[in-house]
Structure formats: structure tokens, C-alpha cells
Amino acid sequence: MRIGFLQVVFTSPCCKVIPYYVTNKQRIVLCRQAKEKLYPRKHKYLHCSCAPSTTRTKEDVLKHYEAVIGIEVHVQLATKSKTFCACPTSFGAKPNTNVCPICLGFPGTLPLLNQEVVQLATRAAVALNCEIALKTKMDRKNYFYPDTPKNYQISQNDRPLGKKGYITLPSGRNIRIHRVHMEEDSGKMLHQGASSLTGSTHTFIDYNRAGIPLIEIVSEPDITSPSEAAEYGEELRRIMRYIGVSDCNMEEGTMRLDVNISLRRRGEKQLGTKVELKNINSFHFVSRAVDFEIIRQGTLLLQGQKPIQETRLWNEKSQSTMTMRVKEVASDYRYFPEPDIPPIQLEQHQVDAIRRSMEELPAEKRKRYVEELGLSLYDANNIANELSIAKLFEATVRRGVAPKLVVNWIMSDIMKYLNQRRIDISETKLNSENLAELISLIENKTISGRIAKDILPILMEKGSSVKSIVEERGLQQLTDKDKLEQLIKDTIVSYPKEVEMYKSGKTKLLGFFVGQVMKSTGGKADPVLTNQLVKELLSNGL
């Protein structure tokens, strides 16, 4: 068996440390040789019940159990200033430069609710098909932690802005949204002197992030598989980007996922013990982390043990989860209405205006593409993935180009160009007019597909009309039969050896001749016609 990373997994209360190797197949196997390499004392603070002696496979676990997954997502709203003060929300500023007495919670300061936050949050809640609470309020969530300047977080408790919503995944399944509420972010702590919190000698706090507006989107536990968890996250990000609420950049932390996962025996109603997963910073890792947890919890359950309720951190390096903290008792946040912020009163017409101003959402787009434009589900998903691409697609189709042709161009050459340069379509000069022209020029055989592929980068960089490029550079397709015939004759003559071979039965050489003709014309020869003529001329023996 190939061995992957060295991974330390700790046993439950007895706290005897056993080393394991983790393979790239996520199977955990006991390794007897590595014992002396470990330093149990150093890691003594960690304890959990994640030390299965023989690990089961995922299939094994899923035979008996099903996963119940709920996801909490924090999305940073794309406002210019923070939730309660005028500090900028820009990412990457020097530590503690985007701060003021208000977001540092200095004595005597009062929070001033940014109206843009309510606007954007309502927009998000509407997009998630939530019931909007017209009368809502902010609450205080009290807990002591140094990254929370006031030692309470202004959030929403019993009257969230939106509840009972749902989103439709590309697969067609609906995932219900439990609630959507506004809150403020906390600061960032940098532990110094050790790689983890425990053992560090001192801690730096950066309050730039403190007070940045967030919405928390809590799903119902409707998600049943790791891939669906990732799909949910992606769809949520798509929606948020569509409606301009957030750029949902997981690396910059403008979108953060916490996954709650428990296993329950198939056929049973009662939910199992919930484990919360944090620190997952890509959708790819969402499914990996959930996979790992299903195996870990399943192995425990199949051994007759029970997972404990805890918060676990996803470790990207070891591709596994580790205990972060164990919740002994439910913490009491002592919520009460925030007395410094008057209740928020939304009017129905405001909500309606937001609803009217909303872009068509990805789910609707996908449905329309499949039903009206006849795209395959796969193509529809790809095109609807990004709003700018979808807009280009629709505009081009509106100019009378066959949808399937547009999809092919977008999904192959255009996406390749964009991905290579890591840019968005809006950063190029390509517009629907040019794209439609390009495709129609291929259709009426003015240019060949190969030439078109060469023209595309020019279009995207410079943006002038396709016709002018074609004329300027003399790229029209060679469709004149006589001219082409002459050209082919010339080519054939210069390769007498190959002609002989062809005649003796090596018909595969046809492609060689066509290639040579193409080469000599700079790709302008009409490929179908060339093929036909070469065949004719070779068999007719000139």
C-alpha cells in the first residue's frame, strides 16, 4: 500500500497516542514502525475519540448510515464601509489601520447601522427565496473573546431578516434555507510563538476585519452527500455573485463555510451527534472534509462507539480533521435586543423594488437554457456558472446564432483564453456583436474554423470588427475550386514518394497531403473542399 502523509490521531480519554499513516485513499492504517517519532507530551492537550483501530471504507459506512449535513455560510457584504462606522472594508490593509473608536468598541461610542448593509442583506434574502421580516431588529450576542472588541457581537437572534427560503441546485434538488441574518465580523488573531493557539506565547489582534458586515446563511440539514455539500456552496456563491451582494472569495475570507455533519442509521428519524467542521477554504475541500468525517464517524459508530459533539478543524496538509474544541455545555450567549440601534422597519414596496431590480437567478437561467434554447443540462450549468458569461451567451444568441455553436465557442476557446490569463470576460474587449459575426463568418465559409481560432485572441485584446481583421490580414477562406485545384496539384507534385505510397494502399497519407495544402495556404483553404479535391486528384492520378 502506498503511504501518504504522516498523521497523528489521538485516542479518547485514556490519551495514549498512536501514530497512523494516512494514505491518499483516506484509509487510516496503524503503523507500528513510527512509534518513536511521536511526541505525545507536546500534543497532550488534544483529545478526542477519533482513533479507530480498523477503518471502514466510505461504502461500508454508507451501507448502514446516511449523512445529514447542514451548512452555515458567512458571506461578507460588498459595502464600502463597515457595518457600524465609516471605516473602509478593503482587504489587505496594514493591521489595525482600518479602525476607529466605534469599531474598536471604545467607551462612549455608539454603533450607526449602515443602510447599505440592510439593503444588500435583504437582496440576498430575497434571492434565497426567504420570507422577509419587515419588522426586524439587531440583538447582542454576549461572549468574551479578545477578537470581539465590545465583547458582544451585534447580530440577530429571534427575528432574522429572512427565513424559510430555499435554493435549487444544478442537480435540480431544493435545499431549504433555515434563516438569513445580518451580523458583524470579529477581528483576526495571530498567535505567536507556536503554530497553534495552545503553546503560543503571545497573540496579535488585527481589528481591520472587526465590524465588517456579514450575512449568515444557515441551511436546513437537507444535504446528504459530500458532493452535494460542495454543490450547495458553489450555488450559493453563484447566487451571491449574480446579485452583486458579495464577491464570495474564499481565499480572502469573504465567504466562509462551516459544515455540520452527523450520521444516522438508515431508516431512522433521530439525528446523530453533530460535529462542526471549520477552516474549510475551498469547495473541493468541502467534499473531502465531509468524506473524511463520514469515514471517521462511521468507523466509530460501526465499532459501537459514539462520536462526541465537538468542533473540528479541517487540516489541508494532512487532508483530515482535528479536534479544535469540545463543547461540554451549550454556551449561553445571553441574547437581548440591542438598545443602541432602533428597530429596523422595512416597507413592502422597498422589498418589491429589490425583487424587481434582481437579475435572473442561475437556477432560472439554467431552466430556461434547457427548455427554451435546447441546451444540454451540462452546457446550461456551465454557461450559467458566471453572470458575465451567461450575459455574453444570451446576447450572442439574441443576434440569431445557434445556441449550441455559441456554447462551443465559449466553453472551449473563450474559457481557455480567460483561464490562462485568470481574467474575467468583462476585462476583455469581446462583445456579443463580434462573437456573433465571427461565428456567422464561419457558417458562411468566409473564414475557416482554424482561422477563427486565431482571430479570437485578437478580438479579445483589440476588439475591432471581425470583417476588418479578416480583410486587413487577407484571411478569407479559399473556396475557389480552380485555384485550390492548382494549389493541390503543385503540392502533390512536390511529394512523388508519398504519392507512390498512397497509391500502394497507404490511404492514411491523405491527411498528410491535406495538411501540406493547409500549410501552404496558411490555413485558409476550405478544409472540406480540400479534402474532397485531394482525394479526387490522388485517385485520378492527376
Add this chain to the structure above:
Amino acid sequence: MFWRSSCAFFSCPTCRPTWRRNWKRPKRTTRTRILSQHTVHISTVIKRQLADVDNSSVLAIAENFKRGEWKAVDIVMEYLQRIHEMDKVLSAFLSVDAERALYKAQLLDEKWDKGEHLGPLAAVPVAIKDNLCTKGMVTTAGSKMLETFVPAYDATSVARLEAAGAIILGKTNMDEFGMGSSTELSGFHPSKNPWDPSRVCGGSSGGSAGAVSSGMAPFALGSDTGGSIRQPASFCGISGLKPTYGRVSRFGLIAFSSSLDTVGPMACSVAELATIFQILAGRDPMDPTSWSEAAPYSDILHRKGALDLKDVKLGVVDIFSSSLEENQVNDVMRCFLDSIRVFTKLNAQVVSISLPYLEEALAAYYVIAPSEASSNLARFDGVRFGSRQEASHISELYQKSRGLGMGAEVKRRMITGTFALSSGYYDAYYRKALRVRQCIIGQFEDLFRQVDVILCPTTPCAAFELGERMGGDPVKMYREDVLTIPPSLAGLPALSIPMGFDANQLPLGLQLIGNRQGEDLLFRVGHAFQMATDWHRQRPPIYRQYVQSSVTKSSS
């Protein structure tokens, strides 16, 4: 920055007493040299003129300054000297920034010389309660926790006063974070009542009340959560206004209970309060709970017929049924009945009403206020500002910093509040208290359909002795607020004005409760009362002694 230890006035250029041990003598700048030369020739005329009660009112000072009779520096010097002389006994101030005050005064004098525009409070010295943030001056809220805290911003109320030309003398003592009714619970030292230094001056704005009453400042800013302006005003024989909640910006007020806190003025007479209130009131973009309507306060006191109260219906609270303490009832009742008689003479209609939920209001207050305080005071953890103890772990830092920085009463209320908000108790305490609050608001709404202003004594008794209510049952101290809490819970404006003296020559206060945003009517009724009486013109013995000794000294 000048931090007082035993004497509030160690930076006075005329006398340089013992400096605080580890305090560095400031560099002698040109400014201080000019000032110290100037003060040699301090005007004895001003001293004598200011000794007169009428001349030392806010309005008179501003007027005399604007007319060019008095120099701002001289006015400030006189008040600094009063603080120097009297605060030794009264301990009303926590810090006095003489240099800053004199500098501001000098600027005003220069402004006057140039003929520039002067604000309505030009050259009027003011004492600020220490829970109102003052830019560049230590603001402690009476707590050791904030012993070294220097805010980088002014409270809106302070900024408005300074913009109107007022000169800040210093910061006055208070119960720690406003939690107390005697100023004995200050984290630093208790303040004493000018009428009898063996007694308390009330609280929590006790320092402000003492400073105004003894003439150490013509007026002061206080804050009122459950009676913290009115009760000390009553104990010290001055007038104090708790405005409608939201009428004066709370920005810069170190929060005790956000839904109850108000900032208000304290002065000798209602006419002065009206002038100051005009400057303080109004919408503040920094306080989202401030009223969006502007304060359309017209100069109601000088309107024709303002002193005739024939169109005003007064509701007199039937205090016989409420639980006042037996031995004090006689004096309070006598004065109360006397003042009602004054109002009848002023042609006001008087009807008897009752406040049935007094006990419930007290209980609700002592659930709501500590609950909010437990959350508001969580930010004092030693991480970002304030005093910080050495610790090896974050929870140790919290425990040590908060444990050593905060007093017993603050801890008691925070524990009470934390308990009341805990899950499982929230409904039984906090939610129930909010329901009581709604009841009280409804009750006042009913009452104000029948009457225009409600009258009752401010406190059930006169100032008590220092230490009398310390230790033992804290509820005894809480009961002090039984008559001031209902309007606080309802967010209504209330005025406390002197209404006489008890057998020990201690002042007693009369509380006038107005309808929402009804400050102007309160001023009119209060002013009419003061025009008909002279209780507000009485000065405590310590002031009379000072005037006598200093005037004779300066003339000899």
C-alpha cells in the same frame, strides 16, 4: 493632563502646592508664563462681583464677558481658586485641567479682542461628569478600570458646550460607571455634600451637583439613568434636568444602561437649565437613538404670561400611600405641600393622582439596567484600553483586570444582569421587566391625558450620612431611587428643583415630570416656581465662608 491626588488644584499658577510624586513638572511654555504673570494681578473686582448669587449665573457670566466687563481668564481663575479652596473638603472633582481651561479662556479673550463671534455660553466655566468623554482629558467614569483612559473624541454634549464657548474646568466625581446613589461608590473617593460635609451629595452625578451647589462651577453636565441627575440635585439644593430619552445625544457617554441613559444639565436655576438645554438638545448623527426631530425650543420663559400657570394642570402624586420612610415624611411632606400652595398661588390647577407601579418600577429598573450594564461593561477587559494587569493567559487577564479594576457594586450589578439574561431566566426576569416597563409607559400616557405636569418629591428623604447606607443591604440604597425611576423607565423628561429645607438645614427637591419632549413646559413651570420662591438662591455654608474669607483677603 493633571491628575489630582489630594488637591485638585496643583497646577494653579498662583500657588504651586505639593506636586504629585511621580508627576513631571510641565515645561514652562510661553503660554504658562504669560498666565502666571497675569494671575498676579487677578482682578479683585471680579472676585467680589462673582460672589453675588445673581452675577454668578450662567447668563450673567456670559453677558458680562461679552460686554467686556470681565476677562475670561479672570473668570476661570476665580473658579479655579474656588475649586482649590473648597474641593479639599468636598472632593467633588476627579481631575482639574487648569492649564487647558486657562488656555481656552485666553483664546476667548483674544477672540473678544478681535470682535469675533462668541457663543451663548462664552467664558462660562463648566464641570463635566467623568463619564462623558473629553478629548485629551482623562475620562474614568469613576472607575479604576479607566484610571488612565484618555479618549480621542469629545462627547457630543461636551462638544456642543465647547462650541458655545463654555470652558471645561475639570471632571467631576461619580459612582463607578453611574452605579450608585451617593457618590460613595466611586472608585477613587467619596464626595461630600456642601451643605454638610458629613453627608453624601447623592449620586451618581454627585460631583457635578456638589460643584454647582458650592459655586465651584456655574453649571455642570450630569447623566441620569435612574435618577442620577435629579437625586444629587435634590440633595445639594440645585436644579437638574433629566431630558426626554434621545433628546440629548448619548454619543461619548460611557454607557451604563443604553435604553435609560440620558445626559442633562445641572445649574442653580431653571432659567439657566433652559439656556443650556437649548444648546445640548437636538439630533446627533452619531447617536441613532437621538430624536430625529430638531428641538424646537422657543424662549418660552420670556413670553408674556409665561409666569402665570392658569393654563397648566398639575398632577400631584399622592405620596401618603407610597412607601416613604417614616421619620423623613414630615419634612418632605411639609415642603411638598408648601410648594403645591405656591403653584396654587400661581393659578395652576392642581389635581391629585397616584403612581401605582412604584414598587414594580423599582424592581424592573434593577433588572433592565444591570442587564444592559452587564453587556455594556464587557468591553472593559484590559485588552484595548483602560487598566490592564499582567497575566499569562487571556482568561487570567480578564479576571485580574476586571477583578481589580471594578468595584463591588459594579460586580454585583453585572452578576445580577448576567443572571437575568441567562437562558432559562430571561423570560422570568428580563422579558417580565420589559413588560412592566410597557405598563409604566402606558400608565404615564394615561396620566398625561389628564394633566400636563406631574409633581412629586425627588427623594423620599434629605441627604443621608456618609457610610450610613454602605455595606449591608444594597436594596436600601436602591430604594433611594423609588420616585425618580418611573419617568426614567418611560423615557420622560423630569426636573428637580429645590423646594425647601428639612430640620437639619438640608435641601429637599421637588420633581416635575413632563410629557415626552415636554421640557419647555417643565422649564416654564419650574421657572415660575423659582420666580415665586428663593430656595434656589440659597447657598451652602462652605460657599458663604469662602466668599467671606476670600473677599476680605483680597480687599485687605
